[in-house]
Amino acid sequence: MDEAAGMDRDSLLELAGASSGPGRVASVERAAGEGFMAPLHAHAGDEAVHVVEGRVTIFAGAEIVTLGPGETFVVAEGVAHTLRVESPRARAVFTTFTASAGRYEDFLRATGPVSVGPSGSPVWATAEDARGVGAAAAAANVTVYGPPGLLAVDARITA
Numbered sequence: 029m030d031e032a033a034g035m036d037r038d039s040l041l042e043l044a045g046a047s048s049g050p051g052r053v054a055s056v057e058r059a060a061g062e063g064f065m066a067p068l069h070a071h072a073g074d075e076a077v078h079v080v081e082g083r084v085t086i087f088a089g090a091e092i093v094t095l096g097p098g099e100t101f102v103v104a105e106g107v108a109h110t111l112r113v114e115s116p117r118a119r120a121v122f123t124t125f126t127a128s129a130g131r132y133e134d135f136l137r138a139t140g141p142v143s144v145g146p147s148g149s150p151v152w153a154t155a156e157d158a159r160g161v162g163a164a165a166a167a168a169n170v171t172v173y174g175p176p177g178l179l180a181v182d183a184r185i186t187a
Contacts, residue, residue, distance in 0.1 A: 068179065069109065078122075080097060080120060087109060109180065
């Protein structure tokens with residue numbers, strides 16, 4: 029467990045994977061602690077985020093949405109987005125169409141090594157972790173625009 033970000037790296041669970049058209053539907057549950065923030069990224073398909081426990085804020089393009097238990101938000105295909113855990117712990121289920129459910133899960137798992145940098149912002153724990161995220165993202169057809177803490181409006185990225 030990464031104490032700085034409260035991330036339990038073993039908390040990913042693939043809930044479903046079924047053939048659907050050119051790709052697969054993959055649903056993966058993720059648990060993380062307060063302050064965890066994913067890198068800014070975009071998917072080749074829509075991604076639904078359903079909060080099971082806690083509170084998360086999703087930054088999708090210029091849109092900012094805070095969700096609690098039982099609430100869902102769909103990030104449209106190609107929209108640069110990230111999320112931040114706002115409660116001591118949060119669990120969410122991420123669902124998307126992907127060519128490989130395993131590679132999607134690998135990408136979500138790779139985003140886990142996050143710690144708090146000198147400025148108090150979330151950062152990747154090491155440069156090697158950043159490279160691992162990039163490799164997992166490429167294999168999952170996900171574009172990574174920048175590290176945890178970067179927002180699409182800061183990077184001037186639009187859908």
